[in-house]
Amino acid sequence: MSGERLWIAALGGVNEIGKNMYLVQYADDIIVIDCGAKFPDESLLGIDLIIPDVSYLLNNIDKVRGLVVTHGHEDHIGGIPYLLKQLNIPIYASRLTLGLIENKLKEHGLLRQTSLHCIDADSTLDFGTITTTFFNTNHSIPDCLGVVFDTPEGTVVHTGDFKFDMTPVNKPYPDLHRMAEIGKKGVKILLSESTNAERPGFTPSERLVGSHMEEAFKNAEQRIFVSTFASNVHRLQQVVDAAHHTGRKLTLLGRSMVAVVGVAQELGYLDIPDGMLIEPAEAADLPPEQCAVLCTGSQGEPMAALSRLANSSNRLMEIQAGDTVLIAANPIPGNERNVARIVDNLYMLGARVIYGSRSELHVSGHGSQEELKLMLTLMKPEYFIPVHGEYRMLHHHSLLAEAVGVNPEKIFILKNGDIVEAAGGTVRQSGKKLTAGQILVDGLGIGDIxxxxxxxxxxxxxxxxxxxxxxxxxxxxxxxxxxxxxxxxxxxxxxxxxxxxxxxxxxxxxxxxxxxxxxxxxxxxxxxxxxxxxxxxxxxxxxxxxxxxxxxxx
Amino acid sequence: MSGERLWIAALGGVNEIGKNMYLVQYADDIIVIDCGAKFPDESLLGIDLIIPDVSYLLNNIDKVRGLVVTHGHEDHIGGIPYLLKQLNIPIYASRLTLGLIENKLKEHGLLRQTSLHCIDADSTLDFGTITTTFFNTNHSIPDCLGVVFDTPEGTVVHTGDFKFDMTPVNKPYPDLHRMAEIGKKGVKILLSESTNAERPGFTPSERLVGSHMEEAFKNAEQRIFVSTFASNVHRLQQVVDAAHHTGRKLTLLGRSMVAVVGVAQELGYLDIPDGMLIEPAEAADLPPEQCAVLCTGSQGEPMAALSRLANSSNRLMEIQAGDTVLIAANPIPGNERNVARIVDNLYMLGARVIYGSRSELHVSGHGSQEELKLMLTLMKPEYFIPVHGEYRMLHHHSLLAEAVGVNPEKIFILKNGDIVEAAGGTVRQSGKKLTAGQILVDGLGIGDIxxxxxxxxxxxxxxxxxxxxxxxxxxxxxxxxxxxxxxxxxxxxxxxxxxxxxxxxxxxxxxxxxxxxxxxxxxxxxxxxxxxxxxxxxxxxxxxxxxxxxxxxx
Missing domain, CATH: 3.10.20.580 (Ubiquitin-like (UB roll))
Known part of the structure; x- marks a missing residue:
């Protein structure tokens, strides 16, 4: 094995939020972590989606052992159908993540050709020279995993997205003991997510949302509409609970809400009392105080349910004066104006609207500075690579790592395509680079724009x-x-x-x-x-x- | 005079932020308040500017007595050149406001044809049946006025933009005594601005920015760049003071910064010690710790100085590793991504960057809920029209008015063009409407798109x-x-x-x-x-x- 080296690289996910895709390679074994997509900003006119450039994988097709997916968000799974059209590799993911991937592959007609493997925090995967294990984390979607790679050059840990929610809505708790154990054994290189590296303090528990949700449900005199991210199954559960406690039936509006609730309920991640879920048509016959609606569109997407409700153009339901609307999400940068327009329109219809950060109907799914320091302290890595963030986030995360004792010379802020190389115990940034870039998807065209x-x-x-x-x-x-x-x-x-x-x-x-x-x-x-x-x-x-x-x- | 009626209407400024333009008419006397422009959002492709539709004024050209301008921000003066091309009316404004208007008219070659009148809080203007007086307010630009119209149907007050800053950076203090006096005499109809009607509490004093500015200047080891709104002369003064106290010369980057500093200094609104202001070329020869730079571009505008500095494409100066950059402004909704990109680039150049709301280098120029209530309580109007805001802001402002005792049936939330009519002591919303809309400016074309x-x-x-x-x-x-x-x-x-x-x-x-x-x-x-x-x-x-x-x- 002498002469072999460990490579760690990002094909997407550094200097950006979106299209996460990392790889770990030792000798002839490549393992890919996540394959996300990113939504274009307004400068990319007419573009539908951005996916990572996977030329390196296509050129090393015989070495790619598998794709390990940390969780089911679009910025971690959205590129999978496009990857699989070029490269058929086995996919390893937890149960809910796999359910969401299956949905996506079904839409693209790729389900049957793909080999899907369900894993959990107790799984061990052998990929030639690399042994891969997992640990549970919390995030704004259930069933998230951190990944541990045991390689001849030492242990590499990728956190996936995480927060430390000590009072999670559904199990599991963040597995502090397992993390401590991994750290104690020794972590050579840690890759940790940086989304909230600019934010001081500790991100509040998802339960905080639940208590405000219950209060809003109790105060609502007529129908209540809740708009949130469909994938935040914990939050959906809290909406279900609040509706149940206040004697309301629940109906769903929006394609992705129907899809996620379907998958989550089927797999047991969402507990909805029998007979509680009704069709929109049935909701019309209910007394308003017995009706709750869960809908998509919390980011102001013009075609989604909330926007149509605000414009009185939803063909299934209509907002009445006196109805209550909860927007249980903060606008992602760039979406502020669209969300504000919806709030204006809802007020014009006479609705009571509860929105904005002061309403405390949203908490982040990403750990703030104290949680990032907690992860760094648990793992006490020798080398550190901040990932999953724009440059200023990676920069702030590297300052946090320094603050908890990582040697600043052993911190690498990468660009997509950069390689960190470990050989014979020495870790350094390689002079080589992998092809990495953004492939633009427009309609059926992939990369032709x-x-x-x-x-x-x-x-x-x-x-x-x-x-x-x-x-x-x-x-x-x-x-x-x-x-x-x-x-x-x-x-x-x-x-x-x-x-x-x-x-x-x-x-x-x-x-x-x-x-x-x-x-x-x-x-x-x-x-x-x-x-x-x-x-x-x-x-x-x-x-x-x-x-x-x-x-x-x- | 029987049979005559008072009209109050917005030609721009309600259900939007931008292009403020209101009118008060009694019998044959029309007084216009402000004539603003609005910047287009991304849906108005290729459009440069939006201005109000002034058809009503053009059709009643012989009745228009004058344009009274409350202060010198673009959303209050930006439409003036386009108005004057169609309609030559006298303009009344305070000294700094007039200075900024003159600058604008010079650019459009309209200066000589226009009759400009300088007023202050002690002026009284007689417009036929309407007597107009003024009172001092605080805002993020000096020399702001509220306007009082004494009409045969009672007193109408328009606040202009305001906050209550009891420790303003330059005089004057908010004239609470005058406001109390006006309120005591009796206000029939109040029009008050609504920008921060969603925000609880009291907006902090501009002085708060000064103390954080001083601290940042003391900690800076090399050059320090400060980007803020050019029109915020109070803040510019605090930058001047901080630079002076830490032994730095000051240079200016950006066309509007040079223009506003010129006007403000000439008119005595900005006090810069002799010899302190230097050219960018001279700054290059100074030891870095003796140099401060004031620049435009705090909103991430791609062509402005800060953006060019961040891209290393400013031809006058260059950011060096170790320089400090202060962004003393919060991004206006829609600009978040551009500002974030600049911060990323500045970090990549090795700068220390201080930005975002946690840095406390920015406070709003608009009063929050407690200040809006203070104004309502001082003026204790019988009728109330919330203005200057998107619908949700007007809605929240109307709730505040109710809370301090205004009869909800005497509150009018208007659309542009709606008319509130007072006749024989009765005030109601008229069934008539004035033409009002958005005129799009694209290059030389006005309204042809x-x-x-x-x-x-x-x-x-x-x-x-x-x-x-x-x-x-x-x-x-x-x-x-x-x-x-x-x-x-x-x-x-x-x-x-x-x-x-x-x-x-x-x-x-x-x-x-x-x-x-x-x-x-x-x-x-x-x-x-x-x-x-x-x-x-x-x-x-x-x-x-x-x-x-x-x-x-x-």
Whole structure:
């Protein structure tokens, strides 16, 4: 085995929130941890999803032993269908995580070809030179696992997402004893998540939400609508409990709410009393004070149930004046305005709305600084790699690690693709890099949208397009017609008839003035028209539409 | 005078933050309060600015007595140049406000035609039937005024933007005595701003920022950069003071910072010791611990100084490892991601960054719930109109008014254009409405961008455009060429050659298959091609580009 080395790398998940994908490799054994997707921000016009670049895995297909998944959130499982289309590898995950993955594979028609393995905190997996074990953590979805890799170069621990909730809504408790044991045996390298590394203190228990939820249910005089993340099964359970305690039936609105409640109930993660769950149609016949509704859309998604309720465009239910609406989620950065608009609309309908951080209807699923320090202290790693966060989060997490005694020279803040290498007991950042990047998914296209297309979309979105069709004679190159000019997204046509005449005249004049030698050289003709028209339009309108001259030879 | 009535209306500023514009009219005397602009959100693609619709004023041009401006923020003065291009009316504002308006008019070449009048809290203006007086308030810009209108139907008060800062950085103190006096004499209708109506408690004094600023300056070992709102002259003064106390010279980066510091210093609102202000070029020669920099860009604006510093693309200065950067502003909703990206980049450069609400380098300029209640209690109005806020803010403000004793039936939550009418002592919401809406400014075009153009931009931004040019013979309608198809923002061309061939074939086949009677009817031909191609492309790509068939007859 001499000459072999341990590699640890991120294919996604550092310097970003989303598309988590890490790998641990020793000799010819590669284990992948998570395969997430990320939602695009507004600069990626028209893009549906971003997934990690897995070229390294495709080039080492015979070495990939399996994909271990820490939990069932989109930023950890959303890329799996796209991965499996390129690479068929066995997947190892806990029961609920596997249930959610199965749902996803069913949608993509990939279920039958994939080998799925259910694991828990007591499982041991042998991947050649690497033995893999697990430990229970708490997070905003049940059944989360941290992962321990025993390698010839020492123990590597990946925490997954976690908080330390000592009063969790459902079991299990955070397995402090197991973590202490792992730390005591010695951790060479720790990878720990950094989402809340900027936040002082200790994240409150999910039970805090439950007590405020109960209070809101008791005070509600008519129907009560609760919008939250469908995947937060703990919170769904607290909604179920509050509804049960106040004598309300429960109905579900939104595709993902129906799906998650289905999976969670079937697998025993959600306990709903018999006969409590009813269809929206039945809810209409109930006295309002006996009805509760769980719905999607807490992030202000325009097509989700809450947004439709606020716009009175949900075809199943309608908000009545006096109804209560709870938004049990904080807006993720970027979603504030959409959520605010929904609150405005709900108030206009006469609803009582309980929202925002002061309502205490939401707690984070991620540990704050004291919890990150607790994890670091339990694991007492020699080397530390903060993961799962934007740069400032990784930076703050590294300061926390220093504060609890990790040698600052043994902390690596990575970029996606960077490699930490351990060989013969020495750990250092390798000079090599793996291919890593963002693959853009748009409709059925995966990776076919590049910078050129996005740049075009940006120009089109800001100032529209102006197309001018020039018809030339094949025989003598002479202009056959006056040019045909059409615009979209540039200027309203009724205001622009004179402008279009001016443009057509300008194109005609430009062609007539062009040097004989350049006529017939279509690239030069097109560029000249672009330049002349661009200048003219900018002077006239201070706008820069895309100008597209099309030359037709007849 | 019998038969006359008092009208109060908003042309902008309710159900929104931005483009404030209110009017008070009695008989033939119209007084306008403020004329703001609003920045578009991301749904208004390519739009630069939004201004109020002033049709009502244009139709009653002979009745408009003047524009009274409460303070110099963009949402109160940003629309003035566009208003003056349509309607030349005298402007009344305090000294600093007027200085900022003058700057703006100079840029638009409108300075000489406009009659500008400097007022203060002791001014009295006679506008026919309405006598107008003022009172001092505090806000995040100096020289703010509340406005009192004495009309035959009673007294109307408009607060402008305010907080109650009992320890303001510069004078004046909030004029509680004057406000008490106004309230004691009797206020018929109060219009009060609602920005922080959702926030409990009392907004901290601007001085709190000063103490944290001083501390940060003392701890900085190298250069210190402070980014904040240029218009917050109080805060600029505190930066000047902190720099002065720690023996630093000060330099300015960013056009609006240079402009506001110029105006504020010239008018005596900003006290900068002689020789302290230096050019960026001189700063390069100073020892780092003797240098402070005030810069724009605290909202993450991509072209502003802070963003350029973070990207190492500012041509005047560069961040060095060990420099300190203070972001003395909270991100306005929608700007969180841009600010976070800047913080990431600054950390990557090795800077110490102090940012976010926990840093206490920012306090709001708007009063919180206790201050709104204080204003309501001082003024004890019979009728109340919450203004300057999105609907949920107006709603919460109306609850506060109820709580301090205003009769809920005497509270009006208006939409822009709604009219509150007082006649013979009776106040009610009129059934009439004024024209009110948003006028979109795009480059030089004012109001020429409508829903059609925006809808087109939205489609173009998401999926691009596909243009297919069909050349027909003028004599027999026969297809002369294979169609010419071009796409932009749809799919990367190198991946799509086969697709383009398929499209051209499909268009040719479609035309051949079309009924003889429909050929020659261009609208039918175009619609058929759009339908067939749209369906084909959606099946192939799950994208919906704009499809633009162009028919050329030669």
């Amino acid at each position: 590049g910078n050129v297309v996005l740049r075009d979309r940006r120009q089109l979105s800001a100032d529209g397009i102006l197309i001018t069709v020039i018809t030339l004679s094949q025989t003598d190159g002479r202009l056959l017609n006056s040019p045909d000019t059409i615009s979209r997204g540039f200027i309203y046509i009724r205001n622009s008839e004179t402008l279009m005449d001016e443009i057509n005249q300008l194109v005609t004049d430009t062609l007539h003035k062009m040097h004989k030698a350049d006529l017939g050289q279509w690239n030069i003709m097109k560029q000249t028209i672009k330049d002349v028209l661009g200048k003219f339009l900018y002077e006239k309108t201070k706008r820069r539409p895309m100008i597209l001259p099309i030359i037709i030879e007849v | 409508g829903n059609v153009v925006l809808r087109d931009r939205r489609q173009l931004s998401a999926d691009g455009i596909l243009i297919t040019v069909i050349t027909l013979s003028q004599t027999d309608g026969r297809l002369l060429n294979s169609p010419d198809t071009i796409s932009r923002g749809f799919i990367y061309i190198r991946n799509s050659e086969t697709l383009m061939d398929e499209i051209n074939q499909l268009v040719t086949d479609t035309l051949h298959k079309m009924h003889k009677a429909d050929l020659g009817q261009w609208n039918i031909m175009k619609q058929t091609i759009k339908d067939v191609l749209g369906k084909f492309l959606y099946e192939k790509t799950k994208r919906r580009p704009m499809i633009l068939p162009i028919i050329i007859e030669v």
